[in-house]
Amino acid sequence: MQEKYLPSEIERAAQEKWTASQTYRARDDSDRPKYYCLSMFPYPSGKLHMGHVRNYTIGDVLARYHALRGFNVMQPMGWDAFGLPAENAAIANNVPPAAWTYANIDHMRTQLQALGFAIDWSRELATCKPDYYRWEQWLFTRLFEKGVIYKKMATVNWDPVDQTVLANEQVIEGRGWRSGALVEKRDIPMYFFRITQYADELLSGLDTLPGWPERVKTMQANWIGKSTGVRFAFPYQLDGKDEQLWVFTTRADTIMGVTFCAVAAEHPLATRAAANNPELAAFISECKQGSVAEADMATMEKKGMDTGLKVTHPLTGEAVPVWVGNYVLMSYGEGAVMAVPAHDERDFGFAQKYGLPIKQVIAEKGEGGREKGFSTDAWEEWYASKAGYCVNSGKYDGLGYEAAVDAIAADLAAKGLGEKKTQFRLRDWGISRQRYWGCPIPIIHCDACGDVPVPADQLPVVLPEDVVPDGSGNPLNKRADFVNCTCPKCGGAARRETDTMDTFVESSWYYARYACPDFAGGMLDERANKWLPVDQYIGGIEHAILHLLYARFFHKLMRDEGLVSSDEPFANLLTQGMVVADTYYREAADGKKTWFNPADVETRDGAAILKSDGQPVIVGGTEKMSKSKNNGVDPQALIDQYGADTARLFTMFAAPPEQSLEWSDAGVEGAHRFLKRLWKLAYEHAQGGVVAAFAGGELPEAAKTLRRQLHQTIQKVGDDIERRKQFNTAIAAVMELMNALARLEGDDATTRSVRQEVLEAAVTLLAPIVPHIGEALYAELKPGAAMTWPAVDESALVQDEIELMLQVNGKLRGQIRVAAAADKTAIEAAALANEAAQKYLEGKPPKKVVVVPGRLVNIVV
RNA sequence: GCCGGGAUGGCGGAAUCGGUAGACGCAGCGGAUUCAAAAUCCGCCGCUGGUAACAGUGUGGGGGUUCGAGUCCCCCUCCCGGCACCA
Numbered sequence: 001m002q003e004k005y006l007p008s009e010i011e012r013a014a015q016e017k018w019t020a021s022q023t024y025r026a027r028d029d030s031d032r033p034k035y036y037c038l039s040m041f042p043y044p045s046g047k048l049h050m051g052h053v054r055n056y057t058i059g060d061v062l063a064r065y066h067a068l069r070g071f072n073v074m075q076p077m078g079w080d081a082f083g084l085p086a087e088n089a090a091i092a093n094n095v096p097p098a099a100w101t102y103a104n105i106d107h108m109r110t111q112l113q114a115l116g117f118a119i120d121w122s123r124e125l126a127t128c129k130p131d132y133y134r135w136e137q138w139l140f141t142r143l144f145e146k147g148v149i150y151k152k153m154a155t156v157n158w159d160p161v162d163q164t165v166l167a168n169e170q171v172i173e174g175r176g177w178r179s180g181a182l183v184e185k186r187d188i189p190m191y192f193f194r195i196t197q198y199a200d201e202l203l204s205g206l207d208t209l210p211g212w213p214e215r216v217k218t219m220q221a222n223w224i225g226k227s228t229g230v231r232f233a234f235p236y237q238l239d240g241k242d243e244q245l246w247v248f249t250t251r252a253d254t255i256m257g258v259t260f261c262a263v264a265a266e267h268p269l270a271t272r273a274a275a276n277n278p279e280l281a282a283f284i285s286e287c288k289q290g291s292v293a294e295a296d297m298a299t300m301e302k303k304g305m306d307t308g309l310k311v312t313h314p315l316t317g318e319a320v321p322v323w324v325g326n327y328v329l330m331s332y333g334e335g336a337v338m339a340v341p342a343h344d345e346r347d348f349g350f351a352q353k354y355g356l357p358i359k360q361v362i363a364e365k366g367e368g369g370r371e372k373g374f375s376t377d378a379w380e381e382w383y384a385s386k387a388g389y390c391v392n393s394g395k396y397d398g399l400g401y402e403a404a405v406d407a408i409a410a411d412l413a414a415k416g417l418g419e420k421k422t423q424f425r426l427r428d429w430g431i432s433r434q435r436y437w438g439c440p441i442p443i444i445h446c447d448a449c450g451d452v453p454v455p456a457d458q459l460p461v462v463l464p465e466d467v468v469p470d471g472s473g474n475p476l477n478k479r480a481d482f483v484n485c486t487c488p489k490c491g492g493a494a495r496r497e498t499d500t501m502d503t504f505v506e507s508s509w510y511y512a513r514y515a516c517p518d519f520a521g522g523m524l525d526e527r528a529n530k531w532l533p534v535d536q537y538i539g540g541i542e543h544a545i546l547h548l549l550y551a552r553f554f555h556k557l558m559r560d561e562g563l564v565s566s567d568e569p570f571a572n573l574l575t576q577g578m579v580v581a582d583t584y585y586r587e588a589a590d591g592k593k594t595w596f597n598p599a600d601v602e603t604r605d606g607a608a609i610l611k612s613d614g615q616p617v618i619v620g621g622t623e624k625m626s627k628s629k630n631n632g633v634d635p636q637a638l639i640d641q642y643g644a645d646t647a648r649l650f651t652m653f654a655a656p657p658e659q660s661l662e663w664s665d666a667g668v669e670g671a672h673r674f675l676k677r678l679w680k681l682a683y684e685h686a687q688g689g690v691v692a693a694f695a696g697g698e699l700p701e702a703a704k705t706l707r708r709q710l711h712q713t714i715q716k717v718g719d720d721i722e723r724r725k726q727f728n729t730a731i732a733a734v735m736e737l738m739n740a741l742a743r744l745e746g747d748d749a750t751t752r753s754v755r756q757e758v759l760e761a762a763v764t765l766l767a768p769i770v771p772h773i774g775e776a777l778y779a780e781l782k783p784g785a786a787m788t789w790p791a792v793d794e795s796a797l798v799q800d801e802i803e804l805m806l807q808v809n810g811k812l813r814g815q816i817r818v819a820a821a822a823d824k825t826a827i828e829a830a831a832l833a834n835e836a837a838q839k840y841l842e843g844k845p846p847k848k849v850v851v852v853p854g855r856l857v858n859i860v861v
Numbered sequence: 862g863c864c865g866g867g868a869u870g871g872c873g874g875a876a877u878c879g880g881u882a883g884a885c886g887c888a889g890c891g892g893a894u895u896c897a898a899a900a901u902c903c904g905c906c907g908c909u910g911g912u913a914a915c916a917g918u919g920u921g922g923g924g925g926u927u928c929g930a931g932u933c934c935c936c937c938u939c940c941c942g943g944c945a946c947c948a
Contacts, residue, residue, distance in 0.1 A: 167946040298862040732885035805881045810929040860928045
């Protein structure tokens with residue numbers, strides 16, 4: 001055995017052995033229980049970052065642990081290969097996105113392999129390959145024919161200078177990121193998935209997922225946002241015709257407090273009113289400026305203008321003015337809202353700003369049963385409460401929330417002007433992207449036949465890979481060989497759709513394709529049902545809503561197509577926190593920030609200084625490692641210096657998986673030190689010859705105590721990995737065990753057999769986390785044997801005496817030792833007899849004695 | 862703005878069901894080894910007072926429930942994630 005721990009050598013040897021023996025090949029025909037362990041596949045951005053290392057190490061620990069416990073494990077890997085960064089790289093470097101992407105994949109695959117993950121590489125897939133996306137196109141055509149996919153207008157960010165649609169992240173403070181032009185909202189036709197049709201099932205399905213974190217389920221439920229309310233109309237006359245302005249509200253009980261309505265800038269009423277009102281027309285075009293992102297809409301200044309038009313209140317018959325509001329969106333709901341300034345905070349602010357009337361219609365009892373005072377001067381929380389009752393509302397006065405809503409809905413229904421309705425916040429999923437590097441939407445536009453789906457035998461619609469985008473519009477429009485085609489229905493000349501699909505579509509079903517990536521006869525075969533659902537899914541918390549909701553939706557679409565038999569794709573979910581690091585920057589006179597990598601910055605006398613010029617930099621706070629903030633740490637350097645096991649150990653030890661992980665170079669050093677120590681302990685033992693592990697018999701006290709700690713540790717590590725999914729504490733427990741082992745003295749045969757037992761077990765307990773050193777050390781300790789998870793020896797856990805904490809009035813005052821089997825009376829007596837207890841009792845009789853078995857005694861005086 | 866989460870020593874974190882706050886590691890300090898250094902090994906290490914024994918205090922801030930609160934409840938502050946075209 002080598003005396004020194006040489007990571008590069010043992011890691012190469014272990015990886016070669018695993019590859020040669022196809023150790024991690026998942027068997028489709030095994031009779032062992034299956035364990036499908038999946039980490040979210042990476043976007044091939046260039047090189048691996050720490051977030052990847054963390055994500056895939058978590059998955060690998062769980063995969064390897066289950067393999068040691070006898071499961072038939074499948075841990076696949078692939079590439080979420082379509083997306084915007086490839087186009088940006090293309091523009092910057094004049095390389096086709098395809099070439100850039102494939103080069104990145106090759107590099108990142110090598111890096112993943114160097115980390116020694118137990119991946120079945122025979123199942124690798126890339127979403128930008130036609131043999132993958134052809135099935136996505138095939139499903140699209142099926143769903144289009146079923147009506148699950150439809151076309152409608154939708155609002156996008158339009159850059160008028162680059163003549164291109166911008167992603168929300170490409171809009172910075174209302175301007176295009178490249179051109180700097182003011183962004184406009186523009187309505188264009190798009191294809192939509194009818195996800196709202198599945199809203200109820202997506203919501204109730206959350207209750208069938210006990211293996212999901214509560215917070216993710218809460219976020220999804222809120223996102224779906226089921227609410228019951230009333231949809232009703234304000235009648236009006238325009239140009240001699242009877243019309244109705246429809247709105248939806250969850251607060252129909254406040255309907256008597258409506259003092260105006262607000263419509264979106266694109267609403268027909270607004271357009272009509274602007275026809276002879278230049279000021280209003282100007283305001284409407286102002287509303288059309290800025291991004292479509294909800295966060296921007298919600299934080300911008302609320303502005304409005306009176307259209308001069310009036311609608312009729314459906315119950316009072318009063319005339320209600322109609323305003324245009326920049327915060328009302330045409331594509332959400334009806335494009336119009338009723339405004340009750342007295343009982344909605346946003347309406348209140350709006351009414352105050354424009355001097356619109358505020359009419360209280362809900363009151364609430366405060367202290368002493370008196371009605372709380374209402375003032376139009378300042379908003380108070382309770383104005384929006386549903387706990388009050390109606391006032392100033394005629395026949396509805398005195399009614400509570402539910403009774404009022406029922407009565408008002410009934411009266412509206414009687415007039416044919418409204419009804420109760422369940423509404424979802426969730427909107428249909430628009431998937432058209434005006435971009436080149438994505439899966440082509442398989443539709444052909446024919447002047448005679450309209451939108452015609454591409455027939456199955458003409459799929460895939462292959463994306464040409466030799467294109468270099470230039471940042472202005474979709475280059476596919478300029479490719480005659482792509483655009484020009486014949487209509488599958490009538491055979492006439494036709495145009496191919498050039499929009500591509502949202503990349504969330506590819507990532508919505510890749511987990512199923514891993515079961516049968518080689519299947520050429522269809523999207524999925526029967527192996528999908530063998531492997532699904534995924535037993536453990538691991539990915540970043542940032543995917544809690546969108547990706548995970550879309551994948552759940554897609555699974556149901558595939559189920560309804562007869563492709564899978566389960567209802568949900570992921571049985572258990574672990575949402576890993578982000579890897580964060582400090583950020584440093586300098587700001588130029590024009591406000592442009594330059595970001596510096598933490599590796600190039602040092603702290604001197606409490607101030608951050610750039611190493612290269614010794615001048616100060618501004619500390620920007622701790623943020624997710626990203627290219628834009630230049631605070632990433634390259635895992636490659638780490639692997640080169642310390643080896644993959646150290647990188648894996650540190651990322652698992654520094655924080656529990658669900659929390660964010662703060663990067664620390666010093667911590668890496670500590671992880672490496674532990675592995676060296678582990679190696680040394682095994683080496684020293686092996687020098688005296690390996691023996692059979694302790695198998696029973698009498699032991700000296702020190703060895704007995706160590707064995708108890710060993711079996712406690714085996715119990716804890718198994719529980720930490722399997723149930724708690726918290727690896728930092730598992731590692732800490734093995735570190736403690738190794739510290740104790742180092743203190744064990746004696747070279748007699750019995751002691752050596754205990755040392756052998758401890759080392760064999762400790763190496764195995766750590767093997768899921770640090771598999772290379774595990775492989776090497778186990779081969780030295782037990783040559784030729786296959787590693788299996790150690791069993792807990794219950795008899796080793798038994799203790800005769802235990803220590804209890806002694807409290808007086810809840811404060812720790814001492815300890816007492818009692819027999820493990822001692823009953824409450826005996827414990828009480830021992831506690832009261834204790835010297836420290838006597839001191840604090842000062843001769844007074846105890847009022848009460850609380851005994852917590854196995855823990856503590858609390859004497860209350 | 863809305864939804865979700867977080868805050869514990871100098872630092873990362875532990876405390877799993879309301880029961881010893883600070884496990885384990887990092888940094889620091891002291892010692893051993895060494896010609897010297899690196900590496901390694903041993904010890905100390907929340908804060909305040911005290912030579913010490915010990916006492917007080919302490920889990921972002923304020924209040925509450927309880928024999929007992931880092932953990933439960935209410936209010937607040939700050940930080941992070943998501944907000945539908947980043948992935």
